[in-house]
Amino acid sequence: MKYFIASDIHGSAYWCRKTLEAFEESGAKRMVLLGDILYHGPRNDLPKDYAPKEVIAMLNPLKDRIWAVRGNCEAEVDQMVLEFPVLADYAILVLNGHTIFATHGHVFNEEKLPPIMEGDVLLHGHTHLLKAEKLEKDGKNFYHLNPGSTSIPKGGNPNTYAILDGDVFSVYDFDGNIVKSIELG
Template sequence: MKVLIISDTHGSLLFWNKIKDVANKVDEIFHLGDILYHGPRNPLPNGYNPKELAEELKKYNIHYIRGNCDADVDLKVLGVQEMPKQIFEFFGDYSIFMVHGEIVENDNVNLVDIAKKHKANVLLHGHTHIPKIEEKDGVIIANPGSLSLPKNNNVPTYMILNFSTKLKISIYTLDNDEVISKVI
């Protein structure tokens, strides 16, 4: 089973169109938030067209997590009833907690503690626009980066969870270059 994890598209139709081939080859898609609006702290991304992006996203069965830039009107244009701020999923033996990630701005928040509180092997978050996969105290903390507004001189990235006998978490550039990988 393959799962596509994306985050922080911020209304860019251009970058969604660049990842559609990947989206068509996976079993499930999760979007970790900040879907349509660029937000007051961000510039307009290339290809900013939230109305058309919403129409494209409606063609897929995407599980959404509400980000700090997502509003009630976004749910309406995306055609979803609700958008939780966090999701807990089981994939075989793996428990994964997903959240947008604005909580990482608070220095007092320990993501490992949050994962352990939810009995999760993996915690996935977006928000920072910086791709990472790291292991801390037996928990994998990972961020797919941003499709449209990467930070820290990064390029647009996305994540694939590949479940076979073990879980392989990989982050790729839009050119399909694997940049980070972790097997657990």
């Protein structure tokens, strides 16, 4: 099965619209949102077309197709307006036979590992830096995946999202180009 993964929309109606267009074109059945959906945060400039109410209106109709985790910019008020759960700090997903610890990245990340086993996947956003790599830490080999940011990329990266299709995790720019890819073993 194909899964669409995005992070750090930060209330941008423009980038949310582009994300949803890419989601529909991808043929994925589910979207995984890795937090920071509505608010831009005090450290970031306002993203293009900052309009959280428009983002709410675009995402709520897809509530049955979205799995989301809480970012450092989510608050209880966000849950009051979004019709899908957004306040869990993490989710354990088993997708295409891979055990995935999905989180935003501000609590658990490659420096502060969650409880994962050899070969597991750590999937997070937060840094706005795309990653698709295999790492070794504390004697464990694991996959470190980050779709980058849809609205406020950093480190010279383009605006991106990712798709998990079977064993392949690929990060795409909004022109449909694969920016980075890894096969999960």
